[in-house]
Amino acid sequence: MTGPLSGVRVVDLTAALAGPYSTMILADLGADIIKVEPPGGEVTRRVGPYPPSDDGQATLGGYFQSVNRGKRSIVLDLKTPEGHAELLELVRTADVLVENFGPGVVERLDISYDTVRQVNPRLVYGSLTGFGSTWSGESPYMNWPAMDITIQAMAGALSITGTEDGKPVKIGPGIGDIFPGTMLAIGVLSALLEAERTGQGQQIDVAMFDAMLSLCERIVYQYSYTGQVPKPIGNTHPILTPFDVLEVKDGWIAVAATTQLRWEALCRIMERPDLIEDARFRNETCRVEHRAEIRTLLDDWSRDLTRAEVSEKLGGKVPFGPVNDIRDIFDDPHARARDMLVEIDNPGSSQKAIVAGQPIKFSRTPSKVGTRAPLLDEHGAAIRTENRSPATERSH
Template identity: 85%
Template sequence: MTGPLSGVRVIDLTAALAGPYGTMILADLGADIIKVEPPGGEITRRVGPYPPSVDGQQTLGGYFQSINRGKRSIVLDLKSSHGHAELLDLVRTADVVVENFGPGVVERLNISYEELRRVNPKLVYGSLTGFGAAWSGESPYIDWPAMDITIQAMAGALSITGTEDGKPVKIGPGIGDIFPGTMLTIGVLAALWEMKKTGEGQQIDVSMFDAMLSLCERMVYQYSYTGQVPKPIGNTHPILTPFDVLEVKDGWIAIAATTQLRWEALCHIMEKPELITDPRFRNEGRRVDHRTEIRHILDEWTRDMTRAELREKLGGKVPFGPVNDIRDIFDDPHAWARKMLVEIENPGSDQRAIVAGQPIKFSRSRATVGARAPQLDEHGDALRAEIRSATEVATK
């Protein structure tokens, strides 16, 4: 692997989406991610979609490929004494351990931070749970299981997402998993930086609830300042306008001309300069009070034009974007130029996999999707050989 984290070894004990997404970021940045899987493999190996198989060969599903690319796989039965001993051997060679087990599991498996730090005092140990660990603030929900949609609900995201009739709508991507996983990655990197300075490791605790509440920061200060409970308002913004999604001749577009300069530019593009001096729209605050009239004006102007025509008029002049589906994104030169659509090998199939790329770019270090996801226990023999070699060196 290449990238700024080249030389960092991470023992990945995570499963499903939140944890593997976080370790995927570390893999793309160059870390050596050792994915420890139970006999039979991690649960998402059994989740499709699957590509067409060649001669009935085993293939990797899209879910697993997307967030486990660039990792190495080893099977360990952590419930057995042998598997537990092998994990400790791996931990001795590692910089980081990341886990997202349910409440009480690491204690039952005897792989808690307190246990693993005994064999590696410099260890950075990242934990991700629904409601956090007792040592960092004991939640009444500490023993509750958590999933993306339940966390979106409890942390407030669903209360402000949806149509103006008040019906909550789940945010499309699994943001209740992905954002906490990203926050855990930030915590791991910060702890690694401190470890390099002090020689001491530590545990990082990220609660999915906490991460999502931090993502919903706007509703926190709104309620604190005004006492008003924010509600779903569709595609508009509570304190900015125009900020909306509009239906056009062949689909939908988004416009966000919220500052005075952007508003004036939009008025000139619409050939309606009189709106600039209209008392109803003379500043940001007045425009919010008259958002319905502005929406009507924009609807009248856009509804008989296509997305391409509006792109020609608005693109690069005011914040504008077509509402793209994934076909549009695959046809968009930006996604390919920025390497945000990346082809990787698909073992057992003639069809190559395409996954979302790495958005963090570096001027010197190369950070990118390194390789496909591993087959189950694909690197088990090699990793055991590495452990034996490291042990021999350490005992000489």
């Protein structure tokens, strides 16, 4: 691997989406991710969709490929003395351990931070939980299980997503998993830097609830400042306008001309310079007060145009974008030019898997989607051999 984390070894005990997404980031940045799986494999190995098989054998599913690319797999039964001992041997040569077990599991398996730090005091130990660990702030929900939709609900995201007169709507991507996973990766990198200075590791706790509340930051200050409870307002913005999704002849577009200069530019493009001098729209505050009139004006302008025509008029001049589905994105040159649609192999199938690329770019130590996801225990023998070799003794 060529990324900036080349040489960093991570023991990955995570499953599902939040934890594997976090270690996926580290893998793309060059870390050696040793994915420790139970006998039978991690649960998402059994989740599709699957590509057509050339020989009738099972292939790697899209879910598993997407967030486990670039990792190596070893099977350990942590419930057995042998598996537990092997894990501690991996920890001895590791820089990082990441886990997202449910409440109380690491204690039952005797792999808590207090246990593994005895083997490797430099170890950075990342924990991703639903509502936090006891040491970082005990919550009444500490023992509750957590999923993307329940966290979106409890941390406020659902309360501001949807139309004014509709039911709460979940944010489309699994943001309740993915954002906490991203925050955990930031925590791991910060602790690694600190460990280089001090020679001491530490534990990191990212609660899914906490991460999502931080993502919903504006509802916190809005309520604190005004005493008003923010509600769903569709595609608009509570304190900026125009900021909306408009219908055109062949689909939908998004426009955000919220500053004075961009509002004036939009008025000229619409061939309505008179709106610039209109007292209702003379500044940002006035425009928010008259958002309904602005929406009517924009609808009257956009509904007779196509996406391509609007793009020609607005592209590069005011913040604008077509509402793309994934087929549109596959056809758009931007995503491939930026290495954001990446082909990887899929054993047993002639059909390549395509996964989302790594958005963090480096000038000297490039990040990249390295290899496909591993087959179950594909690297077990090699990892065991490495761990027995004196070369793996880390001299920090």
